[in-house]
Amino acid sequence: MDELLYSPETITLLSLDNLVSNGRKMNIDTLKVACSNCNLRELCMPLGLDNSELQKLDEIVATRRKVKQGGLLFSAGDTFSSLFAIRTGFFKTCISTEDGREQVTGFQMAGEIIGLDGIVNDIHNCNAVALEDAEVCVMPFAKIEEFSRDFPVLQRHVHKIMSSEIVRENGMMMMLGNMRAEERLAGFLLNLVQRLHARGFSPSELVLRMTREEIGSYLGLKLETISRTFSKFSEEGIIEVKQRYVKILEPDALKKIFNPQTCY
Amino acid sequence: MDELLYSPETITLLSLDNLVSNGRKMNIDTLKVACSNCNLRELCMPLGLDNSELQKLDEIVATRRKVKQGGLLFSAGDTFSSLFAIRTGFFKTCISTEDGREQVTGFQMAGEIIGLDGIVNDIHNCNAVALEDAEVCVMPFAKIEEFSRDFPVLQRHVHKIMSSEIVRENGMMMMLGNMRAEERLAGFLLNLVQRLHARGFSPSELVLRMTREEIGSYLGLKLETISRTFSKFSEEGIIEVKQRYVKILEPDALKKIFNPQTCY
C-alpha cells in the first residue's frame, strides 16, 4: 500500500468525540452552542449569512445532542419537532416495510441536515441511525420558521436544503431505475469522496462508515453484489480496497463507468 | 364491462380545456386569476388559508399558462423562477443521462405543485412534459418567499409540500430498491387511484394518461414487464384492463401484493 497523504486514522479524527459521555445510548447536552464559532460554518445551515444573521442562528440552535454508534437520533413514528445539523459523526436514514425489508434512503455526514422528512405529517418518516459516535445541533423547526420570516437569507437557505434533497433523490431514482451494479457503485463512491473532499479530506481515499449490506440497501443491490463489484474494480486497478478502506486509483475510469458519455 | 359509475369520458372532463388556444405549443395567458374562486382550493397551495390569506395568494398567482399535450412546461437547464400549480391536465417529470437513458421521476395531476427541483441551483433539474392539454398557475418563487414571511400558514404549507415530495421519493426508493415488478405496479395503481379519488373521481376506475413505457420508466421496469404484469393481474381477476382504461376489481388483493404484511 502506498504511503498515504491522509491516513485512515486522520480520516476518522473528525468524528471522534473527545468529551466524556455519560454512558447512556443518547444524551442531551445542554451546553449553549455558537454557530458563529462552529468550524462547519461553510457547510451547515449558516451558509451565506452575515454576522448579525449568524448570531440569530445561534438562538435557533438551542442544544446539542450526542448519539452513540448504533444509536437512534429519531425513529419512524416519532413526533417531529426539530431538524438536526450533524456536527460530527456519520448517519444513515432508512425506512422499512411491514414485512421487514429495509431501504437505506441516505447517508449523512458533518454539516448536513437531517429530519426534513418529518415536516409533512409532524411525524418522522424514517429512522436515523448513527454509524459512528455522533453529535448534532438540535434546531427546533418552529424556531427555524420563525427566524426564516425575519431573515430572507435563512429562508432561502432552508428552501435550498429541501430542494437539494429532492434533486438528490431524483438522482437516486435514476440510479435505482436505470443503472447497473457497476454504475451505481461508481456513482456512490464518487459522491462520497466528493462530499468528504469538500470537508477537507482526501479526494481519493476514504474509510467507509457503513457495511456492504448498507451500501447494497442504499443502491438496491445485495451485499454479495457490492462485494463482487468492489473486487472487480480492484482487479481492474480502478480502486484499492481493504475492507472499509478504499483508495480511488483511477477516478476517470470511475467517472466513465458512472456516466459513459461525459468522459470519452 | 359493467356499467360505470364514472365513464372514461367523465374522467377526462376535468382535463379538457374549453378555452380557445392560439395554436402555439405553449402560450402565456395574462388573464388575472383568483385562487379564492379556484375549484382546486382544497388541494392546491391555498390549503388551510383563511380569506385574507387567500386574497394574498391571489397576488402570488400572477398568470396562468397553457401547455399542449406533449409540450414542455420547463426543461432541465431552464432558469428557475416560478413554481407551478396544476389547474388541469397531467404531467410527467423526467431526467435523462448523457447517454440518453430516461427516468420518469413523477406524475403530477391537478392541484399538485411542480418545479421544486429548481430551487437549489436556480436552474430546473428535470423536464416537465404535459401528457394531456394542461393549464398551470404560475407562482413566482420570489413572491412565494415574500408572502411566506408575512403568512406563517403559507410558509408552513410550502414546507409541507417540499417535505411531502421528499417522503414520496423515499417511498420510490423503497419501491425501486426492494420491490418486485408486481409490488411496484400494485403500489403505483393504488397511489394513482387514491389521488384521483381525492379529486372526485372513482375509487376503482381510472384512465392512464401515460404509456406502458412511461410507467415502466417510473417503476424501473421495461414496458414489456408492465404489459405482462397488467395481463397477469387481469388473468387473476384483480383488475380489468383495456388499453389505458383500468378498473380495480379487487383492491384488497392489490394492497396485499403491494404490502404483504398489513393485509393478512
Place this chain on the structure above:
DNA sequence: AAAACACATTGATTTACGTCAACATTACTT
C-alpha cells in the same frame, strides 16, 4: 490467548426481468 461474533469474499446455481422479435390494436393522416 482462545472463543465468539460480525462482516466480507468467493463460488455454484437460480430467477426475475430484460432483450429480441412478431404480431395486434388503436389513433392519426391524407
Place this chain on the structure above:
DNA sequence: AAGTAATGTTGACGTAAATCAATGTGTTTT
C-alpha cells in the same frame, strides 16, 4: 376509407443480479 405510425401484447431466449453456501478476516469478549 385506406394507409401509416404509435402503442400494446405475447412468446422465446438471454443475462445481471439474487440466492445459497462455504470460507476467510478482523474485532470484541472473556
